[in-house]
Amino acid sequence: MDVIRHLFAIQPLLALFITIALGYWVGKIKIGSFVLGGIAGTLLVGVIIGQLGVDIDSGIKNIFFALFIYAVGFQGGPQFFHALNRRSLNQLISSFVMCLIGLLCVLIAAWMFGLDRGMAAGLAAGGLTQSAILGTAGDAIAKLGLSPALVKTMQTNVAVGYAVCYIFGSLGPIIMVSWFLPLIMKWDIRKEAVKLAKEMSGGSAELDPGQFNAVATLSTRMYEVAPNGKAVGRTILEIDKALGDAAVEAILRGGAMIDMADTTIIQSGDQVAITGRVDALKATHDLLGAEMAPPAGLSLVEENREIILTNRALSGREIAEIHDHANIETRRGVFLTAVKRMGRNLPLLGKLQLKTGDELHFLGSPADLNRVQSKIGYKISAAAVTDFIFFGIGMLIGMLIGMIEFKLWGVPVSIGSGGGCLLSGLLFGWLRSVHPRFAALPIGASTFLRDFGLAVFVGVVGISAGPQALVAIREHGLTLFFLGVGVTLIPQIITFFFSYYVLRIKNPIEALACVAGGRSANPAFAALLEKAGNATPVVSFTVTYAVANVFLTLWGPVIVGIITKNAAL
Structure with missing residues (x-):
């Protein structure tokens, strides 16, 4: 143990990468259908490794959180702004109501049980399963002008609240959308998902000729035009119109491929390659002639x-x-x-x-x-290449936004660099969607920034919390756990019935997807997809998830600004 402690003292980053590796390994352990997840696993492992007294520069934590939150905003920007329209208004309101009730539950719990700012923010981060609150609340605490010791204690309490409340925070929405709500509403999720799919496909789950629906398998086949075939003397464009969702891809005449145009005439003996949907290809035999094996060496590039x-x-x-x-x-x-x-x-x-x-x-x-x-x-x-000019400008704007302070009920509040980078990411993600020449950030790059940035941030938070975390868990653990249960369940129940009876979101799949999305609950969404057996919940989930990600993240500094109690040293 002394050797490990000495290694960590010489190179603290060793502790960080061990924390991430072990944390994600722990996060993959399954208990039934429940998986803790890499982020929660990293935090727990970080707290354990932090007992060795590892000292990691807080600047690492700050920069990786900024990268993480910017990537979250960039990926969600297009959908967030497109959720702000009349077509998605009910779902947008549902998501905001869920976030607002979650905030009110946290504030009420903090006032009733005397939680300090850090513990209240941790309750929100874990009970509402929004890991980004760890960073935005931590930023806000650091700007309160308190002593370094008090700041560290309350930032540790944020991590403690998250760790204690996160497990049920993840499990609660799974129970709600896959069992409790369907039970009381007497819904069969699979049956309702099939019914919705039929409605979206125009009343039939099967494809009809000409229907633009990619459920069927695409295929490329060769046909030899018969002398008396209906295609003889007709143009390629006429053949395509007759086939519907199939098209002439190549013509071999006299054993050689010819150049094609829409006006090219089909001749007897031509060998024609047709690509299309299986249903559309059924009529090809009568139109062209017998199907044949492709000639040896034929290459058709698609x-x-x-x-x-x-x-x-x-x-x-x-x-x-x-x-x-x-x-x-x-x-x-x-x-x-x-x-x-x-x-x-x-x-x-x-x-x-x-x-x-x-x-x-x-x-x-x-x-x-x-x-x-x-x-x-x-x-x-x-x-394929990141536009580092706009990336740098985006991060700069985010940092500047984070420096802006405003007063909330007379209390100075700042959204911090995390909230600023979130808003900047949303803006530049939207900019990219409408002006594709600017602000390129490939999906692989943004996903890496998002996942690795959060992993590093949470790892440093756990390690820095160290011994203080165990003291706080012993002191507040049981109370926090039950408060977390309330913060997890109450917003879902209230919002579900508000959405169903007031907003008129009556379709069972859409209503349940709004609950999962409004809570930014990916595990619950995965459970709903499994029960549905198709992708029908995705549409409603993406709208509400994009909105919830923004507001829940911004609740961190709001909670720190409204709650006035500081931790006792």
Whole structure:
């Protein structure tokens, strides 16, 4: 043990990376269907390693938290701003009400049980499972002008409150959305998810010819045009119109591939390659002739391409509507295979409304994809390199916003660098979605900043808390735990019935997804997806999750500003 202590004293970063590694290993341990998660595991391991008296520069914690929160804002920016519209108004209100009631529960608990600022913020971070509160509240405490010892004690209390309340904070929403609320409402989640999918697909879970729905498997097949075939003498464009969701990709004539145009005439004996959906290919035999094996050595190049939707004319429109209004010259040879929003797969159904910032996955030839790309948005690979000019400006603006102070009921409040970088990230994420030439931050890079930034921050928080954390847990542990149960459950119950009866969010899947999203509860969302058996909850979850992430994060300095009690040394 002395050797380890000596190593950590010489190089404190050893303790940090051991904490992260062990924390994520602990976080993967399953108890039934419950998983603690890497962040909570890192905090707990950090507290244990902190008993060795490791001293890590707090500047490391601050910069990595700023990077984490900027990445969160950048990824959620497009969806956050697009949630601010009439179509999503009820879900937006539901999410805000959830956050507001959560804040009120924390404040009431703090006043009734005499919690100090740090413990109250920790109760919010754990009970509402918003890890970012650890940073925003810690920033706010550091700016109160208190003694270093008192600041450290209250920052430790933030970590303690989080650690004590987090486990039930994660478990509570799972219970609510997957068991309790469906039980009292007598809902069968799987049945309701299937019903919603049918509604979104136009009343049928199966694909009909011409329906723009990528549930079916795409296929490429070869046909030899019969002498008396219906296709003889017709143009490629006419064939594409007849097939619907299938297109001529190549023509071999006399054993050689010919150059094609929309006006190219099909001749007897041509060997034609057709790519399309299985349902659309059923009619190909009667139109062209017998299916044949592809000639040896034939190469037909196609591409999977991800395109970010930036065309405002398409935002808010349904997939089926876009498909039906696009002429065959525009959409021929291009097939939508997936839609993602905030990194999550959406149900690819006809009534799914697309939003600016959605990630659309297409399959087709490079030439066909180039044709439609300009009408949709920009290719993701076009942002393969981070725009460090705008990244630096974004971080700078975030830090400057964090320095602004305002008064809340006469109490000086600042959102700190964490809150400032969140707002800056939201702004630049939105800017990127509408002006793709600026502020490039590839999804892989932003995800790494988000995940690694939070892991480092939480690891340093746990290590710095050290021995003080155990003292605080012994003193407040049981009280904090039950307060955390209340903060976890009460907002969900009140908001659910408010959303159902007042906001008229009646669809069971949407109502439950709003509960999970309004709590920014990823474990609950995962449980709901498992019960649903399809992706129908994703749409409502992404709207409420984006809104909740912003407001819950900002509650950190608000709590520190409203609660006036400081910890006793």
